[in-house]
Amino acid sequence: METILKGKAWVYGDNVDTDVIIPARYLVTSDERSLAAHCMEDIDASYAGGVVKGDMIVAGNNFGCGSSREHAPIAIKGSGASCVIARSFARIFYRNAINIGLPILECTETGRITKDDIIEVDLAKGTITNRTKGETYNAKPFPDFLQNLIGLGGLVPYVRARLSE
Amino acid sequence: MAMTLAEAIIAKHTKDPVEAGAICRVNVDFAFTNDITGPPAIKEFRKMGAQKVFDPQRCAVLPDHFSPAKDIASAEQIKECREFAEEQGMLFWEVGRVGVEHTFLPENGLVLPGEIVLGADSHTCTHGAMGALATGVGSTDLAAAWALGETWLRVPETMKVSYEGTPSEWLCGKDMILALIGKIGVEGARYMALEFHGDALEGLGLDDRFTLSNMAIEAGGKTGLINPDDKLLEYARDRAARPFEPLFADRDASYAGSVTINVSDMEPMVAMPHLPENVKPVSEVSGTHVDQVFIGSCTNGRISDLRSAAKVLKGKKVHNKTRLMIIPASYEVYRQAMKEGLFDIFLDAGAAISTPSCGPCLGGHLGILAADERCISTSNRNFVGRMGSPKSEVVLSGPMVAAASAVAGHICHPKEITG
């Protein structure tokens, strides 16, 4: 996985739920590209067509609340977004993102980022640099157990290793 | 150390030290998925190189969301689940014998007190009412549990919720949980377990307790636990598919927070669009027009929900500009409702009764909303676009308010209809 990410910010508020990240009417497939075409559609119809590889989703509290659909982080990853930065994440979304390899960062200062700011993230250091505003913020580090899981490449390689023990 | 119910259950399932915030590897007693989250779980299971699920009698797929198949794509998804279940010899039930997963599994004794249960569905927290640490995960986590028979859990902090007082005849479990969510907000219990207590809880029937636990996730909670009492244990013993050992919180357990809610003078509650925390007493929004009413779902599609809807609808007619959809959450509920004559009351009122399915709850089928339509629904989420058009609105309520609103054509207190 690349550890330096760079792109422009798509900024949303609190409680962005999985129904708006990917509405149920599109859950008749789990194909990444089909889902990505409708990502964020119900809160921001311009997202799916406008997002460029590397761009980031920046949000407030409780990002990804609602259903357990893994289709939500899959749709975001498929849309080309390089990561999600939020003040906090709902717990199922948090696990799902780690499991499927969508980088997520918890950061208390997301309120300082505005739409289209150019953001650079150093995943290894956990720093978020706002190139547009000339500011740097720190992300909350992951617990050791999760760092190991992320280091292994997610849950699939972890289980594969456990099964061959 | 004195333990909360969540801690006591985790401690029984792990060798790791158990304290709030610690991450533990735990054994899983039961792991299930549905027709939406199933296909990605199957794909990840294969990617993991797994051959066999850890125990086919403890692994299940329930086709309930888009079933009976609503279109070709959903038929393909259900077929993929069916074929995988056959290959693995695991539990799978056909349309006609299944139901909404969180209603069906306890009815069939497949989720039991003291257990750890994972479901690839966020409302798996419903089974907390069985005294099980049951929580929703995504498809990859579920696939890992199928492969290994274990998962990792962060031991949650627990918030103690006490319901005190005596509710009026118009109050139900739904009003009690909406009152809590209105008070603490949609992330008030983020990453915590809720543990429900209080004399008003003791008086509640099991159906209402499932409703309470069901909406723990709407406050951000990992699960909504209830300590087993005689009523619950009798229900579980009558149905248990395997032996179980109930566990309980210690009396002197310490909680990360506590909330007390007095139900004595409480009015029925509704959650207005577009968040479950947007809770108001029904009198404040009485008169708000509704186009559709939905009674069903894993929140309020059980027999006592249908009985209380029937109490309001008896001898009444659904307003001529409103449609009422009633969907029993399982075939056991369906048959019981039919036996008790509830269907006659519903049909006489002009309601549509459909086969058990999640149906309109997630905007799947059997009652999708058009732009600018408003539905009052006994389900659990009123997010933008949840039941159809992103321009539609969903109001959440209990079954009596929903039934009364169907008769009035606008939100109203059930006593105005029956009085």
Ligand code: SF4
């Ligand atoms: S009834 Fe609604 S909330 Fe319950 S499992 Fe089905 S879709 Fe989910």
